Amino acid sequence: MPGTRKLGRATSHRLAMLRAMVTFLLEKGRIETTVTRAKEVRSLTEKLITLGKEPSLHNKRLAMGFITKEAVVKKLFDEIAPKYADRNGGYTRIIKTGPRRGDAAEMAIIELI
Template identity: 35%
Template sequence: MAGYRKLSRTADQRKALLRNQVTALIYRGKIVTTESKAKEVRKIAEGLIALAVKERDNYETVTVTAKVARKDKDGKRVKEVVDGKKVTVYDEVQKEIKKDKPSRLHARRQMLKVLYPVKEVPAEAAGKKKNTKEIDLTAKLFDEIAPKYADRNGGYTRIVKIGQRKGDAAMEVVLELV
């Protein structure tokens, strides 16, 4: 007996499907799919969440000095004339950043092997590249989802049956984060 469901797909198609659904589950919080796909997605998602819960506080805060371009009220860089050339003016700023310890960095990379990159497009700029932003799902796992499940030992997802699909009578379910 196999250790996983084949879902009537080749290995590369199955891997892409599961990665896509795990990414959607973590980004949106719930997805609607068939029961067998949901059970496979649940395995992967719970593993990622468990990894995030285990490594959520495994970082150190470091203060760094960074050069940032000075900007005017319109958001454009301030330029100054030096020796006949226009030069951008920079200010030094102190920033605090989170520096991952090695095990958390490894966990982040393991998550990135599974999760696809997600781009969020604002509603008013639909179909345009302007104002799109990349969502960091690993940061979402560490900062939002892991603290929510810190005192929970597994069971981070729930499968709720919603009935049969009209076309092929496959059992549809809602897979959601608890």
């Protein structure tokens, strides 16, 4: 598990939240969340895209174990990873958008480049 941010959640809740956010980011291409969550999602997403660059059965099974939707895994290996074949990392971008109304948490948009 990359990073040491606990995000104010129990381990099982944190893992479930991050899996859902990574799945949604790969499905939609962009999400809005807090800066600390975006940084955690970035590291996990970049590792999965790197896995997708080599479409072996082992890598597909590793991705299936983390991503919650089978269609998103197919999209990762068929569309997303080949787009970054000549790139060595840096597949995502985090753009800070300012404080959230209500609790003033620093918000950010994370998107695939």
